[in-house]
Amino acid sequence: MTDKAQTLILEGIPVSPGLAEGAIHLQHTLLGPIDTPEPVGQGGVEEEFSRLDAATASISNDLLALATRVEKEIDTRLSGVFEAHQLMANDPSLREELRREIAENLISAGSAVKTVFLRWEKRFLLMESQIARDKSDDMHDVAIRLRNALAGITVHPLDRIPHGCVLAVSRLLPSDTVFLASRSIAAVLLEHGSVASHAALFAREMGLPCISKLPNLLSTASNGAWALVDADTGTVTFHPREQQKEIFRKKVEDKERSYAYARERAAIPATTKDGITVSVLANVCCNEDTKKAMLNGAKGVGLYRMEQAYLGCVMPPGTDELLNEMRWTLEAAKGRPVIVRLLDIGADKPLPFIRFLAESNPSLGRRGIRLLREYPELLKTHLRAVLELSREFDVRVLVPMVTLPEDVAVVKKCLTELGAELDISPLPRLGAMIETPAAALSARKLAPHVDFLSFGTNDLTQYAFAADRENAAVEQYFDDASDVIFRLMQATHEDVPEMPLSVCGELAGRPEHIPRLLQCGIRTLSVAPALVPMVKEAIRKSTCGKPANKRG
Numbered sequence: 001m002t003d004k005a006q007t008l009i010l011e012g013i014p015v016s017p018g019l020a021e022g023a024i025h026l027q028h029t030l031l032g033p034i035d036t037p038e039p040v041g042q043g044g045v046e047e048e049f050s051r052l053d054a055a056t057a058s059i060s061n062d063l064l065a066l067a068t069r070v071e072k073e074i075d076t077r078l079s080g081v082f083e084a085h086q087l088m089a090n091d092p093s094l095r096e097e098l099r100r101e102i103a104e105n106l107i108s109a110g111s112a113v114k115t116v117f118l119r120w121e122k123r124f125l126l127m128e129s130q131i132a133r134d135k136s137d138d139m140h141d142v143a144i145r146l147r148n149a150l151a152g153i154t155v156h157p158l159d160r161i162p163h164g165c166v167l168a169v170s171r172l173l174p175s176d177t178v179f180l181a182s183r184s185i186a187a188v189l190l191e192h193g194s195v196a197s198h199a200a201l202f203a204r205e206m207g208l209p210c211i212s213k214l215p216n217l218l219s220t221a222s223n224g225a226w227a228l229v230d231a232d233t234g235t236v237t238f239h240p241r242e243q244q245k246e247i248f249r250k251k252v253e254d255k256e257r258s259y260a261y262a263r264e265r266a267a268i269p270a271t272t273k274d275g276i277t278v279s280v281l282a283n284v285c286c287n288e289d290t291k292k293a294m295l296n297g298a299k300g301v302g303l304y305r306m307e308q309a310y311l312g313c314v315m316p317p318g319t320d321e322l323l324n325e326m327r328w329t330l331e332a333a334k335g336r337p338v339i340v341r342l343l344d345i346g347a348d349k350p351l352p353f354i355r356f357l358a359e360s361n362p363s364l365g366r367r368g369i370r371l372l373r374e375y376p377e378l379l380k381t382h383l384r385a386v387l388e389l390s391r392e393f394d395v396r397v398l399v400p401m402v403t404l405p406e407d408v409a410v411v412k413k414c415l416t417e418l419g420a421e422l423d424i425s426p427l428p429r430l431g432a433m434i435e436t437p438a439a440a441l442s443a444r445k446l447a448p449h450v451d452f453l454s455f456g457t458n459d460l461t462q463y464a465f466a467a468d469r470e471n472a473a474v475e476q477y478f479d480d481a482s483d484v485i486f487r488l489m490q491a492t493h494e495d496v497p498e499m500p501l502s503v504c505g506e507l508a509g510r511p512e513h514i515p516r517l518l519q520c521g522i523r524t525l526s527v528a529p530a531l532v533p534m535v536k537e538a539i540r541k542s543t544c545g546k547p548a549n550k551r552g
Helices: 042-073 079-089 092-105 109-125 130-151 174-182 198-206 242-264 287-295 319-333 369-374 376-389 405-422 443-449 457-464 472-477 483-495 511-519 529-540
Strands: 008-011 013-016 019-027 166-169 187-190 210-212 226-230 235-238 277-284 301-305 337-341 394-399 429-434 452-455 501-503 524-527
Touching: 013 198, 019 187, 019 242, 042 079, 042 092, 042 109, 042 130, 079 130, 092 109, 109 130, 187 226, 198 210, 226 242, 242 529, 277 287, 277 529, 287 319, 287 529, 301 319, 301 524, 319 337, 319 376, 369 376, 369 405, 376 394, 376 405, 394 405, 405 429, 405 443, 429 443, 443 483, 452 483, 457 483, 483 501, 483 511, 511 529, 524 529
Parallel strands: 019 166, 166 187, 187 210, 277 301, 277 524, 301 337, 337 394, 394 429, 429 452, 452 501, 501 524
Antiparallel strands: 008 235, 013 210, 019 226, 226 235
């Protein structure tokens, strides 16, 4: 760009939605100290071991403090990221490799950290799954913390970024993103970073507009240039003309006005223009989610994710522990319907107390109900807790990763036996997640065993297109708004027209697709708590056509 007044538009991938404007602040590096290997004598090895142990202990304390802060200020679920970082820093095999690097090559602890962590990062980057690749960011984050601790560096590179700026940087690590929570900035622009990365999750929870995959960002943008950031579409305009600023600011005003209007009407039922009332529920996994959802007008909880109660446990939680966790999480929804999804975990997310066999393709392996059928005591404990909860809450049970009718028949049989044992009647209603084409096309065979069906459109898309949603190499095949997905939903509705149908995947939270969902017979949508008001407004502007029949 030769003329600083010249307008330039770059297009990237929306990571965290929102509209913002401000002056660009270029941050060319967030890396820790870059050094050449520092030799040490044979007699200095033990000293370097001690320095490494002290630095590890120091960052462990920092990471646990950061996890506590994230839990209080941002989101309970995301605090686990820094708990995982703390476990990484103290991993015995990693510690042994670091000590071996120091002893065998007679280099400083800082040099060993640089070498060994880079080696581990490369291992993750060479893996196919995007989840594994994103782990390299976590390793890099821990490495920088450890190297800075060894070098005595305490000032973060982002400590002096200007108030209200648009930060332009190559990539963000999780701790960088959390650091921004205490800095008032307008938006973030990235050259690299996936939608599923931890940094992306933090940005969304913080409501920080963010665009990634902006080509040649740091060499194209100029420091101090004014930028209009449309993270809803993934477009950033540098050096905008006055007319472009006016149009953008009008868009901001319209969006704020629309949301304020929707928020005012959040408690009103969502009824279509042709008189059909649609239930809008919320996807939750913690107490704060449920509170926010109820304040935003959700009719209940459409998807309660139980995984948080299991991840990181050395021993499986018992009935009382699960019951207390569910009571706490769902407290704000008492008196309203709550749908508890059974444990949806698999070989790609192992539990410490279950010995997993290596699977070449975890996405096609033991997930959800497949795992629970293999470990019936895990299923029984889970169902006992849900049944006890049903004494106090209007509970429904949702079975994940259903493929065969037997998948739900097993749960129904177990639920019936435990209900008789605990003297609980009536039993909670039972539903099946439709996440595979086989389940969608087997609706008639599933119907005798269930009271409702819920489409998980994220996984349904993954399996319909044979495209791992975490694999960036095939992301062009992953289209959850494709005709293919709507045809599967429509076929399900036509096969079981009396069956109540819902959608709890991300597709349910996108207003532009709600009319078509309703036309497929969907009468319940479950979305993120913050999206409830806007989804209800979108329903009010839509028509369903012929009403879908209800059962139960």
